[in-house]
Structures are given as structure tokens and as C-alpha cells.
Amino acid sequence: MTKRPDKPITLADVARRAGTSTAVVSYVINNGPRPVAAATRERVLAAAAELHYRPNRIARALRSRTTGVAGLVLADASNPYFGALARHIEQALEKRDRLTLVGNAGYSADRQRDLVARFLAAQVDGLVIVSAEEGGDVAAQAEAAGVSAVYVHHGPPDGHAPVVAADNQTAVHEAVAHLRRHGHRRIAFLAGPHDAGPVGLRRQAWTAALTGDPDAVLLRCDYSRAAADALTRHLIAEGTMPRALITATDEHATGVLSGAWACGLPVPDRLALISLDGTPESAHTAPALTVTQQPLRAMAEQAVELLFGDISRALTAHAPLVIRRSCGCEA
Amino acid sequence: MTKRPDKPITLADVARRAGTSTAVVSYVINNGPRPVAAATRERVLAAAAELHYRPNRIARALRSRTTGVAGLVLADASNPYFGALARHIEQALEKRDRLTLVGNAGYSADRQRDLVARFLAAQVDGLVIVSAEEGGDVAAQAEAAGVSAVYVHHGPPDGHAPVVAADNQTAVHEAVAHLRRHGHRRIAFLAGPHDAGPVGLRRQAWTAALTGDPDAVLLRCDYSRAAADALTRHLIAEGTMPRALITATDEHATGVLSGAWACGLPVPDRLALISLDGTPESAHTAPALTVTQQPLRAMAEQAVELLFGDISRALTAHAPLVIRRSCGCEA
DNA sequence: CTGTTAGCGCATTCAC
DNA sequence: GTGAATGCGCTAACAG
Numbered sequence: 001m002t003k004r005p006d007k008p009i010t011l012a013d014v015a016r017r018a019g020t021s022t023a024v025v026s027y028v029i030n031n032g033p034r035p036v037a038a039a040t041r042e043r044v045l046a047a048a049a050e051l052h053y054r055p056n057r058i059a060r061a062l063r064s065r066t067t068g069v070a071g072l073v074l075a076d077a078s079n080p081y082f083g084a085l086a087r088h089i090e091q092a093l094e095k096r097d098r099l100t101l102v103g104n105a106g107y108s109a110d111r112q113r114d115l116v117a118r119f120l121a122a123q124v125d126g127l128v129i130v131s132a133e134e135g136g137d138v139a140a141q142a143e144a145a146g147v148s149a150v151y152v153h154h155g156p157p158d159g160h161a162p163v164v165a166a167d168n169q170t171a172v173h174e175a176v177a178h179l180r181r182h183g184h185r186r187i188a189f190l191a192g193p194h195d196a197g198p199v200g201l202r203r204q205a206w207t208a209a210l211t212g213d214p215d216a217v218l219l220r221c222d223y224s225r226a227a228a229d230a231l232t233r234h235l236i237a238e239g240t241m242p243r244a245l246i247t248a249t250d251e252h253a254t255g256v257l258s259g260a261w262a263c264g265l266p267v268p269d270r271l272a273l274i275s276l277d278g279t280p281e282s283a284h285t286a287p288a289l290t291v292t293q294q295p296l297r298a299m300a301e302q303a304v305e306l307l308f309g310d311i312s313r314a315l316t317a318h319a320p321l322v323i324r325r326s327c328g329c330e331a
Numbered sequence: 332m333t334k335r336p337d338k339p340i341t342l343a344d345v346a347r348r349a350g351t352s353t354a355v356v357s358y359v360i361n362n363g364p365r366p367v368a369a370a371t372r373e374r375v376l377a378a379a380a381e382l383h384y385r386p387n388r389i390a391r392a393l394r395s396r397t398t399g400v401a402g403l404v405l406a407d408a409s410n411p412y413f414g415a416l417a418r419h420i421e422q423a424l425e426k427r428d429r430l431t432l433v434g435n436a437g438y439s440a441d442r443q444r445d446l447v448a449r450f451l452a453a454q455v456d457g458l459v460i461v462s463a464e465e466g467g468d469v470a471a472q473a474e475a476a477g478v479s480a481v482y483v484h485h486g487p488p489d490g491h492a493p494v495v496a497a498d499n500q501t502a503v504h505e506a507v508a509h510l511r512r513h514g515h516r517r518i519a520f521l522a523g524p525h526d527a528g529p530v531g532l533r534r535q536a537w538t539a540a541l542t543g544d545p546d547a548v549l550l551r552c553d554y555s556r557a558a559a560d561a562l563t564r565h566l567i568a569e570g571t572m573p574r575a576l577i578t579a580t581d582e583h584a585t586g587v588l589s590g591a592w593a594c595g596l597p598v599p600d601r602l603a604l605i606s607l608d609g610t611p612e613s614a615h616t617a618p619a620l621t622v623t624q625q626p627l628r629a630m631a632e633q634a635v636e637l638l639f640g641d642i643s644r645a646l647t648a649h650a651p652l653v654i655r656r657s658c659g660c661e662a
Numbered sequence: 663c664t665g666t667t668a669g670c671g672c673a674t675t676c677a678c
Numbered sequence: 679g680t681g682a683a684t685g686c687g688c689t690a691a692c693a694g
Binding site: 008012028059061062063 | 664671672673674675
């Protein structure tokens, strides 16, 4: 006995079975826009159930010009910061009964633009863009097509679309202040390869906070554990490793921890460390990282609220200092 | 001057502008299925460019009964193992010119089933299921609707859909053998809360490999860094921490590292550790983890090959031992 | 080689 | 309260 791949049931099938028209079936399936007599309603529901009717969202989308799908463009889902954000965004979208079309743009503006074009062709109802520093104003692309877009984590300098981001300024100041309370006066900063996006802001805030120390060391490396690991080993070998360090991202911090361990440099005893993302993983490194913790879930929820809800302006989120072990506290 | 939200350009618009029929426009846009005279072709292309024509994939999908979208159901994108897998799957799908609809099912069978139903309603062309241990045979659900599905990492025991997974058996044996080479005879194992899925297989392989030591310690905790961290602290406080340990997942290993650090237990000197996932992050922990490394990219590619390509049977992938520091080697 | 036309499955307007 | 009919944008079968 071969199982015949049940050919899809349509509205018309249900209508025929229930002895009504397709219009009536549509009304009961969607609870409107017009009322249906209770008796007919029952018949329709019964017929639909018996036939295992499943509305075809594609057909519905073509007709109603709304797909119930949102696009999520990500720099890199395998980076835990973006990964956690992605999960929360997907969840928030689901709460609003939207499906999520996802794409990784890497760190290329071209790929980002291309991805957005494809999402637009797929008629997404809205776009959430979680990009790293690079990439033009793709939200403008979307708006030209009549679909709204929101940036999370980072938006282009001259963009018109709302940006949901953490308060980098305050976060950095709190980190610096805390390290000072530990008695540190030379506080280094590990940034990305160049100043741009949120990390650029963080770097600037650090510079501003350190007017007292014009010789403060600025370190730079790629956004990867491997790069931070290698840099750390290099600095330790050279004898120029700072005693207090703020890393721009948790990936950086993790790499630093790994490099320091490999060289036998104890953290926090010989290196006090604070990181600025505050991903969930930062709580379970060795040692646990003191971080400024971004409210990722709240940010995700605000983003989809901005897209499909009532609010229209983004609030920058406070990233409170979470004290653990890497700064030198006994937490 | 208000920017009028350019109302979408349709095939008909282009046809009118080019002075041809919609059919011809369709043929040049899709390069087929019928040839078009070079001259007409040029006119059409010009018209399309001037109007900034963008094909509407929804309409195309309704007509051609193929959406160019695949569904990816994930247990939890914020788990690095699944996150990395997701990224590779998305990439492989893109290579085949498919968009990715993603959803997190958590660890609930109900949510998984629901997600699959929604994807099916969205008329996905195929389904990749990266589930944890729980969840019925959702691939059967898909097949009943005529769409093919593939499991990655784990498939139900009695399932009919192909399963792309690593060779857990061999991986565990290699890990045990390596720890023995280090002189360890009591080799503990940290598994999930109960035996199921791939971790269940790993646990069994460990038991099989340790017939020489009937007293080998089996540890269990939830799949989270936090749980492994807490368990480790508890065991150390109790004085029952093993000297050699294989963890079922990298999340477990990371938690163990964190807990051990917090209690001042040196790894690898007082605890030799090998983990079994081999996520990219395992290379930059403190200390770096010795792992059996699953070929995530290859697995992802095989999965989409299975869905949309020629091959029809899944090969289980070898997860080679990657020696780093946590086992006690000087790597 | 090109034009005309009939639906894909559904929501909705118009008649009743 | 209900049914018939129209069309969303596109592809493909059918004419020329």
C-alpha cells in the first residue's frame, strides 16, 4: 500500500463538502469580516476538520498583500552575541504571530544589500537588521519598497529608521569607574580593527573617560576569539600586557582569557578585565566575566514593537554593570 | 515633497512599457522556458531596469508551487553548537538559492510540531530539523504534506527521513583511549538528565568502552553551562570530583571549566577533560578544550544536499580528536 | 518567435 | 445571511 501524498485541500474543497460557497468558508476561517450563522459555521468547521484543511499562506499573502513573515538580517549567527539576539527576536516575532526569514550577511555591505533585496522580493512585512559596523542604509532600501525596518545594535549614522541599542557611553563609564575603584589608573581598551559602529562609540567613551591619562593604551584586533587570544599572547611575551583592560566585546574577552591562561598570567590577579556585551555565556567563563550587561530580550522586544506595534521611537537601553570575578572582586 | 511609496511594479507594467505581452517578459526574466528574440529581449530588459522591476516571489510561488524557501527548526539558536550548525545550514541553503525560515522549538515536542505546521502552511520546499532529543517524528508530518525533510544531529528512533549525524561511537572511543594514554583508569562521563538522542548514544559508547571499570562514575545534569558549573562546584566541595572526565557537550565542558576555576581546581593538572561536540569556541577556552570535532559545515552541506540534491543516503560523519590542552597534553 | 489566456488559492465586492 | 464573480502577480498551455 503506497501512501498517496495527499494533495492539498483548498477552500473550495471545504466549501463543497459543507455545501456552501468559498466565501462563507473564508468568513468562518478568519472570523470575519462578516458574520456567519451558527449552524453553517458548524458545518464548515466540521468539514474543514474532516478534510484536515490547512490554509495556504502563499495564496492568502498574494491576495491580502501581507505575508506574516519578517526578515532578520544578521552579521553572523555563530557569534553568541548575535545568536542570543536572534533567538530573542525570533521569539518576539512569534509572539506577534510572524514567521522569521533569516540570513547571515557576514560583515559585507554587498551581501547585506543583496539579502535585503531577496527578503523584499519575498514580500516580508518588516525587516530587523542586526548588523555590525559596515553596511549602508539598507533600511532606506526597504522603505523605498514600502516596508518598515528597524536596526538593532547598530544603525548607520545618517539613517532614518529607528535604532535599538544599548547606552554604550554610560556602560563604558561605569566600567572605567569600577576599575578605578579597584585602584587601577592605567586602563587599556581592546577595540575592533577600526572605529565604527557601537564599538567605535565605546572606544570614544573610553577616551573621554580617560582624560586623566593621555598615555592610556588602545589595543585593536579583529572581532574574534582567535585574534584576541593571539594578541594577548603576543603582549604577554613582549612584556607589555596592561594590568587593567576593558574589552569591547565578549568574544574579545573570551580570547583574552584563553591567551592569558595559556601564558600563565592569572586573571584577575595580574589582569583585571571587564567586557562590554554581557552575553549569557560571560557568566560561565574561567574566571566569570564582569560585564556591562545589555538587556538583549528587552531590546529584541522593543525592536519588533517598533515594527509592528504602537511605539515609534527607540529608547536606548541601559546596560548595568554585573560584577563577577574577572575585575578582581570576590563575587 | 512627500516621497510616494512607489507602488510595486508588476510584469504587466513592464510588458506595457516594452510593448510586448506579459508572457514574453516572464520568459526573459526567467531565461526560459522559451527563447526570445534578442531585440525584444533588450527592450524588455531596458523596460524592467527603468521601472526597477522586482519579481514578486509570492505570486511566483502560488503559480509554480515552489517557494524557494526552506524551513529550519532548531532547538535553541543561542546554544553555540546549534548556532554554528544553523549558520552553516543557512549558507548551504543560500548556495542552492533558497531562503531560510527559522524557528526555535526550545526543547518541547509540542512547539516543534507547531512550528513545522506553520512552516508547512508557508509552503516551504523542504525542512531541516536540528532537534535535541525530544520531539516526535515531525518529518512524517512533513512527508504527509509532500515536502521532504532531513534530520541533523538527531533523528527519532523509528523515523524514515534521513539523519545526518556524527559517529558518536568512534568519537567516544577515541576520547577514552586518549585519556587512557594519559594514564587515567577511572574516566567519568557527564551526560544529560536522561539517556536520549545523541547524548544517550555517547553515554552508551562510554559504558561499552569502560567494561574494564564497572565503577566508572556517571554524572548527569541539564544541558547548560550553569548546571555543569554548579555540579562541578558541588563535587569539588564534596571531594568526589573525578580526575578524568568526558563531557557530552561543549556547554557542559565550559561549565565544568568555570566551576573548576572558581574552586581553584587546576585543569588539566587535577582534572583531565575532553568534550564531544567540538564547536569553534572550544579552541579558545581557558584552558583550550581537547575535543572530538564534528564537521559541522560538511554535515550542513550534506543535509541540504539530501533535501535538494542528488544524494539520498546520509553518511555518518567522523569526528576526529583534536588535541589541545584540557586533556593534559602540552599542545 | 510572440501574443492571449486560464488559472494557482484565497479574500472580498457585488448582487441576491 | 449567503453565493457568484473578480483579481492579487505570475507561469505555462494554447494559439497564431
